[in-house]
Amino acid sequence: MKTVLSCNLRELGLSNFTLQDSVVEVLSTGLGSQHCKLEILRLPFCRVTEEGCDSLASALTSNPSHLRELDLSYNHPGDSGVKMLSATMEDPDCRLKINIDHNDECWVKLELLKKYACDLTLDPNTANKHLSLSEGNRVVRYEIEEQPYPDHPERFYDAFQVLCREGLTERHYWETESTDDVVLGVTYKGIKRKGSISNDFVIGHNDKSWCMEYKTHFCHNGADIKVHPFRNPSRHRIGVYLDWPAGTLSFYTVFSDTLTHMYTFHTTFTEPLYPAFGLVNCYPCSVSLCQVE
Incomplete structure (x- = not known):
């Protein structure tokens, strides 16, 4: 995963894959690399929680200039995860748009x-x-x-x-x-x-x-x-x-x-x-x- 993000890949969609936070952490490591040129990352329905959002926020802080679209809809970032990701957009070099809609529907309890x-x-x-x-x-x-x-x-x-x-x-x-x-x-x-x-x-x-x-x-x-x-x-x-x-x-x-x-x-x-x-x-x-x- 880290190697893939170190190439010239511009768009990556992993919708509906049960990645969970451990895989998102590995993904974030590649995303934070200065060699990463990724512009669009789509992760809806990937069971990402606030722990995964923490990893993503750290990566975006390390490399804020390239990613411009992050889709985390239908996940479970929690209030703290939303705040961490929102804070990255305060960087003047950041062009990021984040989609975190409909997360309550995905994680409702039986x-x-x-x-x-x-x-x-x-x-x-x-x-x-x-x-x-x-x-x-x-x-x-x-x-x-x-x-x-x-x-x-x-x-x-x-x-x-x-x-x-x-x-x-x-x-x-x-x-x-x-x-x-x-x-x-x-x-x-x-x-x-x-x-x-x-x-x-x-x-x-x-x-x-x-x-x-x-x-x-x-x-x-x-x-x-x-x-x-x-x-x-x-x-x-x-x-x-x-x-x-x-x-x-x-x-x-x-x-x-x-x-x-x-x-x-x-x-x-x-x-x-x-x-x-x-x-x-x-x-x-x-x-x-x-x-x-």
């Missing part, structure tokens, strides 16, 4: 979210006819054979999707367990249920809905953000935290009572949001609503 846990049930009137509901309408599975559901104006006909009964405002948290090939999200009730244009009714592909696709993509109205896949058992929990008043929708992996932030949408919500699920046409594709304890 215990804090549990107080917003909500009970959700799947709405059979919205379920596509190839989806079966069970266990008190808390589990949905794809079925090859159509289910004997009656026609209903709220039913999805051209996509294997289902909504929950509950329309949510305020703050809410829920968890799901699923196979990898699913879509998890939220939507306004007014999303179309069928039509010739798939984007009108597919969750996450219009201005009425937001989603996580296949645990690697986050989609809304044509925007598609890809994140690095994570390593966990094939069936594991995803936590979703909706802060409706603040306009945020956050997704986390939940493993051994530990939250790992995946992505957060930032917007302004104007209507109640309905948790939504999409499945692919293969067996055994399924989603379960979990009891949050």
